[in-house]
Amino acid sequence: MFTLKEYGSSEQLIEEMVSNIVTELNKGIATRGVASIAVSGGKSPIPVFQRLSKQPLPWNKVYITLVDDRWVDDTDDASNEKLVYTYLLQNEAKLANFIGLKTSAATPFEGEQVAQQKLAEVPMPFDVLILGMGEDGHTASLFPHAKHLATGLDMYSDKLVTGMTPLTAPLDRITLTLPTILNSRNIYLHLTGASKKTVLDNALNGKDVTEMPVRAVLHQDKVNVIGYWSK
Numbered sequence: 116m117f118t119l120k121e122y123g124s125s126e127q128l129i130e131e132m133v134s135n136i137v138t139e140l141n142k143g144i145a146t147r148g149v150a151s152i153a154v155s156g157g158k159s160p161i162p163v164f165q166r167l168s169k170q171p172l173p174w175n176k177v178y179i180t181l182v183d184d185r186w187v188d189d190t191d192d193a194s195n196e197k198l199v200y201t202y203l204l205q206n207e208a209k210l211a212n213f214i215g216l217k218t219s220a221a222t223p224f225e226g227e228q229v230a231q232q233k234l235a236e237v238p239m240p241f242d243v244l245i246l247g248m249g250e251d252g253h254t255a256s257l258f259p260h261a262k263h264l265a266t267g268l269d270m271y272s273d274k275l276v277t278g279m280t281p282l283t284a285p286l287d288r289i290t291l292t293l294p295t296i297l298n299s300r301n302i303y304l305h306l307t308g309a310s311k312k313t314v315l316d317n318a319l320n321g322k323d324v325t326e327m328p329v330r331a332v333l334h335q336d337k338v339n340v341i342g343y344w345s346k
């Protein structure tokens with residue numbers, strides 16, 4: 116089920132989203148002794164990471180991973196892993212356990228197996244998984260009309276990750292598959308700006324997941340998805 120929360124300012128959105136993340140991570144730690152969160156890359160998460168990194172939590176009991184990454188070196192500005200190190204694994208959150216998806220393989224397709232083994236260290240279901248959405252309707256690195264999209268969307272597959280070559284963006288990627296994304300207790304879809312609201316409305320009003328892969332997350336009844344939107 117999808118619910119949209121709209122905020123008057125991005126500051127209000129970030130404050131509430133971070134407070135909800137902290138609540139869910141604390142709940143996970145109280146119940147299971149550990150908690151996990153999968154985060155997106157791109158630009159939208161930066162202020163969330165900055166605020167989250169300062170929250171008092173038993174961070175040594177928190178596992179952080181990525182929903183996707185670009186197949187670039189971790190020193191490259193396009194690397195989502197670099198983004199997490201720069202903005203989230205700071206301050207209090209320095210103590211968290213981070214498990215990235217990138218490996219030393221030459222391509223994400225060759226790296227899938229090792230990435231999958233790394234990911235097995237992260238407690239699942241994720242307590243929280245945060246998604247973004249591109250103007251083309253991609254989420255994580257599930258890209259419209261991409262060759263490996265069917266693999267990524269296959270709910271009967273036991274693959275945790277798949278390589279992806281987007282047609283609408285540069286760089287090969289590795290991404291969690293849809294069944295892995297939906298193996299979450301809470302999914303938050305973080306959107307900023309009027310144009311993303313229009314894209315979201317289009318996604319909610321149509322069914323073709325090949326055209327807009329984010330629909331596979333919006334139109335499912337396995338896990339509640341909360342959209343956080345502000346101008």
Ligand SMILES: O=C1O[C@H](COP(=O)(O)O)[C@@H](O)[C@H](O)[C@H]1O
Nearest residue numbers: 155156157158159247248249255
């Ligand atoms: O390429 C990517 O883009 C999306 C959206 O990023 P945003 O900056 O427009 O929010 C992101 O969710 C994904 O993780 C990233 O790899």
